[in-house]
Amino acid sequence: MTWYAIIGALEQGLVYGIMVLGVYLTFRVLDFPDLTVDGSLPLGAAVSAVAITKGVDPFASILLAACAGFAAGMVTALLNTKLKILHLLASILTMIALYSINIRIMDGPNVSLLGASTVLDPFMAAGTAGYVVAPVMYGLLAVLITGGIVWFLHTELGQAMLATGDNPQMIRSLGVNTHHIIIIGVGLSNALVAVSGALVAQNQGASDVNMGIGTIIAGLASVILGETVFGSTGVTRTCIAVLLGSVLYRLAIAMALGLKLGNFAVTPSDLNLITALLVVLALMAPGIKRKFGGRAK
Amino acid sequence: MIQLKQFTKYFHRDGVDQVLALDGIDLGVQKGDFISIIGSNGAGKSTLLNGLAGTYAPDDGQILFGGKDIGQWPEHRRATFIGRVFQDPLMGTCGALTVEQNLALAKRRGKRRGFALGVKKEDRQLFEDRLKELGLGLENRLGDRVGLLSGGQRQALTMLMATVIPPQVLLLDEHTAALDPKTARQILDLTRKIIDDRHLTTLMVTHNMRIAIQMGNRLIMLHHGKIILDIKGEEKRSLTQEELVARFYDRQKKEDMLTDRMLLG
Numbered sequence: 001m002t003w004y005a006i007i008g009a010l011e012q013g014l015v016y017g018i019m020v021l022g023v024y025l026t027f028r029v030l031d032f033p034d035l036t037v038d039g040s041l042p043l044g045a046a047v048s049a050v051a052i053t054k055g056v057d058p059f060a061s062i063l064l065a066a067c068a069g070f071a072a073g074m075v076t077a078l079l080n081t082k083l084k085i086l087h088l089l090a091s092i093l094t095m096i097a098l099y100s101i102n103i104r105i106m107d108g109p110n111v112s113l114l115g116a117s118t119v120l121d122p123f124m125a126a127g128t129a130g131y132v133v134a135p136v137m138y139g140l141l142a143v144l145i146t147g148g149i150v151w152f153l154h155t156e157l158g159q160a161m162l163a164t165g166d167n168p169q170m171i172r173s174l175g176v177n178t179h180h181i182i183i184i185g186v187g188l189s190n191a192l193v194a195v196s197g198a199l200v201a202q203n204q205g206a207s208d209v210n211m212g213i214g215t216i217i218a219g220l221a222s223v224i225l226g227e228t229v230f231g232s233t234g235v236t237r238t239c240i241a242v243l244l245g246s247v248l249y250r251l252a253i254a255m256a257l258g259l260k261l262g263n264f265a266v267t268p269s270d271l272n273l274i275t276a277l278l279v280v281l282a283l284m285a286p287g288i289k290r291k292f293g294g295r296a297k
Numbered sequence: 298m299i300q301l302k303q304f305t306k307y308f309h310r311d312g313v314d315q316v317l318a319l320d321g322i323d324l325g326v327q328k329g330d331f332i333s334i335i336g337s338n339g340a341g342k343s344t345l346l347n348g349l350a351g352t353y354a355p356d357d358g359q360i361l362f363g364g365k366d367i368g369q370w371p372e373h374r375r376a377t378f379i380g381r382v383f384q385d386p387l388m389g390t391c392g393a394l395t396v397e398q399n400l401a402l403a404k405r406r407g408k409r410r411g412f413a414l415g416v417k418k419e420d421r422q423l424f425e426d427r428l429k430e431l432g433l434g435l436e437n438r439l440g441d442r443v444g445l446l447s448g449g450q451r452q453a454l455t456m457l458m459a460t461v462i463p464p465q466v467l468l469l470d471e472h473t474a475a476l477d478p479k480t481a482r483q484i485l486d487l488t489r490k491i492i493d494d495r496h497l498t499t500l501m502v503t504h505n506m507r508i509a510i511q512m513g514n515r516l517i518m519l520h521h522g523k524i525i526l527d528i529k530g531e532e533k534r535s536l537t538q539e540e541l542v543a544r545f546y547d548r549q550k551k552e553d554m555l556t557d558r559m560l561l562g
Contacts, residue, residue, distance in 0.1 A: 152412075159402055159415035163391045170389055173350065174458070175376035175407040 001258050007131055009254040013247030014138040015199045018145055020246040022192035023219030030185045031165040035091040035216050037193045039098025040072045042212040044194025045201035046102045049111040058119045062198045069194025073187040081179040102209045110208040118202035146243050153235045161185050221275050222246040224282045252278055299326040303358035306344055318344040320522035331492060331499045333509035336519035342502040346468050351375040377407030380464030382455050382472040389455030392444030396435060399443055400424045403458035427457055449480035453487060460491050469501040510536050520552055
C-alpha cells in the first residue's frame with residue numbers, strides 16, 4: 001500500500017467518520033435501524049453543492065446541508081412514531097423518496113464542483129499542500145464533532161436518549177416523551193450524515209445522486225469494527241471507537257483494493273462483498289478471541 | 298384525590314377473542330391511602346395499574362385526578378405525578394447507564410430535559426444519602442453500570458428512583474414477585490419505610506394475601522375485572538388471612554354463580 005493510498009483512506013475515514021457517528025446514534029443509542037442515511041448523505045452533498053454553485057459560502061452550505069439532513073431524519077421518525085410504520089420500513093420510504101428529491105434539488109443526477117470554492121480553500125491559500133490540509137482539517141472537524149456528541153450524550157437530553165434506546169418503558173414512566181426523543185435523535189443522526197455528505201462532495205469535487213448507495217452498510221461496518229477493536233464500554237469510549245472504526249474500515253478497503261493474487265485483482269465492484277465479509281469477521285471476533293484463549297471482555 | 302368512574306378496558310376489542318379486562322370500575326382513592334390490590338390471575342390487577350399509569354386510554358369511563366379527567370393523557374404526561382415500580386427488576390432501571398445516571402434521570406421526572414449535564418455535582422450527595430438508607434452498599438457504586446447489579450439491588454434502586462421526587466401516587470405492580478424470599482422481604486421493608494417517611498399515596502398489586510393484609514390501610518379484591526371486596530379502616534386492621542380467604546371464596550362463588558345463571562338463564 002502506498003502512502004498516497006493510506007493518506008487517502010485516512011481522509012475518507014475521517015470524512016465518513018462523521019456519518020458513522022450518525023449511524024451510531026440511531027443504530028446503537030436509539031436502537032433504531034435507520035436506512036435514511038443512504039438518502040441523506042447525497043442530500044447533504046446535493047444541498048451543499050447547489051448552494052456553493054449559487055454563491056453561498058462553503059461553510060454556510062454545510063449548515064444548510066445539516067438542516068436538510070435533520071429534516072429528512074425527522075420525516076423518518078415521524079413516519080415511525082406518529083403513523084406507527086415500522087422503523088426499518090419508514091426509513092426505506094424516506095430513502096427512496098430522497099432519491100427523487102435529490103435529483104430535484106440538483107436539477108439533474110449530479111452537480112460538478114470543479115473549480116468551486118470548498119471549506120479547504122482558506123487553508124490551501126496559506127500554501128500548504130492539499131494532501132496535508134485535507135486530513136488535518138477533516139480530522140479536526142471529526143474530533144470536534146465527536147467531542148460534541150460525547151458532550152451531548154452526557155446532557156439531560158442525551159441521557160434521556162440513551163435511556164430511550166435501552167428501556168423506553170422506564171423512561172416514559174419518568175416523564176419523557178419518547179416520540180420527541182426519537183425525532184430529535186434520528187434528526188440529529190441524519191444531520192451528521194448530511195454534513196458528511198457535504199464534505200465528501202466538496203472533497204471529490206462533485207455531488208452525485210448515487211453516492212449514497214451502501215452508506216448504511218459502510219456505517220454499520222465501521223461501528224461494529226470500531227467497537228470490536230477499540231471496545232465499547234461507556235459512551236465516550238464508544239464514540240471514539242466508532243470514529244477510529246471508520247478509519248480502520250477505509251484502510252481495510254484500500255488494502256483490499258490493492259490486493260493482487262496472480263491474475264486476480266480486486267476491483268471496486270467487489271467492495272460490497274468485502275464489506276460484508278468485514279462485518280461478518282468483526283461480528284465473529286469476540287467468539288474467536290474466546291476460542292483461542294485470549295481474554296475476551 | 299383519584300376517582301375512577303366506570304373505568305372499562307377491553308383487550309382485542311371487537312375481535313373473536315375479546316376480553317373485558319376491567320368491567321366498569323368505580324374507585325375513589327383518598328390522599329395518603331395505601332391500597333393493596335389482590336385477585337387471581339387475569340382478574341385485572343395489572344390492567345388497573347397500567348390504566349392509571351396511562352399505558353392505554355380507557356375504552357369507557359373516566360379517571361379524575363384532582364377533578365381533571367386525565368383518561369386521555371399519555372403515559373409520559375401522567376408521569377409528572379405518578380411513580381412506578383414494575384414486577385420485572387430490569388424494567389425500572391436502565392442497565393447501560395450508571396447508578397447515578399439512572400437516579401439523575403429519575404430526579405428530572407416531569408421536568409424539561411435540556412442541555413445541562415445529566416448528573417449534577419450537587420445531586421451526588423443526595424444520591425449517596427438516599428442509597429445509604431438502602432443498606433446495600435450502593436452508595437459506593439455510583440459510577441457502576443446498573444447492568445452489573447443484582448435483581449434485588451435493581452429493584453431497590455427502582456424504588457428510590459420512583460420516589461426521589463415524591464410522586465403524588467405510587468404504583469407498585471407485584472414489585473417483589475420476581476425476587477427471592479429474603480430479597481423480597483428487604484424490598485417490602487424498604488417500601489413500607491419510604492411510603493411512611495414520605496406519606497405517599499400508594500396502590501400496590503400483590504399475589505400474596507399475607508402481604509396484602511399486613512400492609513396498607515385498605516384492601517381491594519378484583520375478580521373478572523370487578524371490585525368484589527373493598528375492606529378499609531378498622532375492618533382492614535383486624536383482618537386475618539382465614540377471614541379473607543373465606544370471604545374471597547364466598548364472593549367468588551356468588552360472582553361465578555351469577556355469571557353462570559346469566560349464561561344458563
